[in-house]
Amino acid sequence: MLGVGVRSSAVETCCLLRREKKLEYREERREEERERIAQHAERHTQSAKKKHTARSVKRTAQKNEQLTTNNHQRK
Numbered sequence: 001m002l003g004v005g006v007r008s009s010a011v012e013t014c015c016l017l018r019r020e021k022k023l024e025y026r027e028e029r030r031e032e033e034r035e036r037i038a039q040h041a042e043r044h045t046q047s048a049k050k051k052h053t054a055r056s057v058k059r060t061a062q063k064n065e066q067l068t069t070n071n072h073q074r075k
Helices: 002-074
Strands: none
Touching: none
């Protein structure tokens, strides 16, 4: 009977270790996914800032052009 109990606890230990490894693996994958999403969000934010700046510069240039045109028409 002693052999059966030892084998049973060895199987349980093996299953627990396997489960623990799976959980660690999943957690690593989740962490990598979080990092990937964070990097993507950062790139998106940088891109949005560049677009916003470009639009702002374009609008300012258009307003200046219109003011210049209006000033020339008044003279």
